[in-house]
Amino acid sequence: MSEWSKNELGQYEYAGGKEDWEKVEQIASLCEKFVIDEEDELVSDEERSCYNCRFRRWTKSAFVCMRR
Amino acid sequence: MKIFVGIDDSRRLDGGGAGEIVSLLTRTIDEKGWGKSAIPSRHRLYPHPDTGYRKHNTARSFSAEVKEQYMEELIDYACVMIKSNGTSDSNSGLAIAVPERMDNTDELIDYAYRTKETMINSDEALAMAKKPGLYIFELSGNGKGIIGALAAVGLRMTGNDGQFRGKLQLGTGEGYIATVKEIIEKSHIEQVKNMDFENLGTEESVRMGEKVKVVLLDHQYTLMVFPTDRQHPRWQTSTTNMLRIF
Known part of the structure; x- marks a missing residue:
C-alpha cells in the first residue's frame, strides 16, 4: 500500500495516520525538503520526523505534505 | 487591567514565525511600559480541511496586565506587526478579551472548547465579538483568522489548555x-x-x-x-x- 494518498486538492496526505512514528522518521531521514518546525509545534521526540516538519499540515486523520 | 490576547497562526509556508511574532509582541508590551505580559502559549485547534491544507491548526495566546491608557497603542502595534508578517494568502486575525468588561466568560470558553472538536465558521466568531469585552480584528485574507484568534483567547482563559513557548x-x-x-x-x-x-x-x-x-x-x-x-x-x-x- 502506498504511504500517501491524494486528497481532493491533489495534495499528498500521509496514509499511516498520526501514530506511525518510526515510518515517518524513515521518510524524513531521506527527505531533502525536511525543515524542522518551531519548537512549540513539535510532537515527536525524534527531531527528524515528518510529524515535526514545517511543511506538514495536520488533517483529521494524519497530515498533508506541502512539499510533495 | 488584565487582558487575554489571541493571534491566529498565519505564517508563510516556508517561513517561521508564529511563535516568534507573539513573543515579540509580549516583549514590546514589557519594553514600552504598556504593561507586563505572561509567557505565550500555543493551543491546538480542530484540523479543519480548509485550514489543514494551508496552515497549522494552532493559535497563540498570552495574558497581560496592561495600563488602560495604552490599550489603543497596543492594538494598533499588534495589528501592524501581524499584518506585516503575513502574506497575500494568509488569513490572520487578532482577538483581545478584557474579562472585567465581559458579562459572561462561559460563552467564550464554550466556543473555545468547540474549536478543538469541530468546525466553527467566522459568523459565529463575529457574533461573539459583539459581546462586551471582546475585540477582534480581521487582518488579512478571508477573515477566518478571527476564529482561531478568539479560540486561543478562550482556551488561555480556561487555564487548562496549551503548551508554553520556550x-x-x-x-x-x-x-x-x-x-x-x-x-x-x-x-x-x-x-x-x-x-x-x-x-x-x-x-x-x-x-x-x-x-x-x-x-x-x-x-x-x-x-x-x-x-x-x-x-x-x-x-x-x-x-x-x-x-x-x-
Whole structure:
C-alpha cells in the first residue's frame, strides 16, 4: 500500500495516520525538503520526523505534505 | 487591567514565525511600559480541511496586565506587526478579551472548547465579538483568522489548555535531578503533575529531560512528569511525544 494518498486538492496526505512514528522518521531521514518546525509545534521526540516538519499540515486523520 | 490576547497562526509556508511574532509582541508590551505580559502559549485547534491544507491548526495566546491608557497603542502595534508578517494568502486575525468588561466568560470558553472538536465558521466568531469585552480584528485574507484568534483567547482563559513557548532550564540541564521543591523555588513552575494529573509532593525527585516543556493546567505553569520505575529519581520530565495532547 502506498504511504500517501491524494486528497481532493491533489495534495499528498500521509496514509499511516498520526501514530506511525518510526515510518515517518524513515521518510524524513531521506527527505531533502525536511525543515524542522518551531519548537512549540513539535510532537515527536525524534527531531527528524515528518510529524515535526514545517511543511506538514495536520488533517483529521494524519497530515498533508506541502512539499510533495 | 488584565487582558487575554489571541493571534491566529498565519505564517508563510516556508517561513517561521508564529511563535516568534507573539513573543515579540509580549516583549514590546514589557519594553514600552504598556504593561507586563505572561509567557505565550500555543493551543491546538480542530484540523479543519480548509485550514489543514494551508496552515497549522494552532493559535497563540498570552495574558497581560496592561495600563488602560495604552490599550489603543497596543492594538494598533499588534495589528501592524501581524499584518506585516503575513502574506497575500494568509488569513490572520487578532482577538483581545478584557474579562472585567465581559458579562459572561462561559460563552467564550464554550466556543473555545468547540474549536478543538469541530468546525466553527467566522459568523459565529463575529457574533461573539459583539459581546462586551471582546475585540477582534480581521487582518488579512478571508477573515477566518478571527476564529482561531478568539479560540486561543478562550482556551488561555480556561487555564487548562496549551503548551508554553520556550523550554525550562534548571541546574545543569539534561540529567539534572531536582526535588519538586527546588523546581518550584528556582523556576516559574508552580506545580508538578504526573500524566494522571496528580500533583507530586515537594520532596519527590525529578530528572530533567533534554527538552523540558511547560503546560497550562489549573491556571498554573505546570511541569508534567512520568515514572522512571526506579527508587531515585522516581520521576522524569515528560517527553515531547507525551505532551502532544496539550
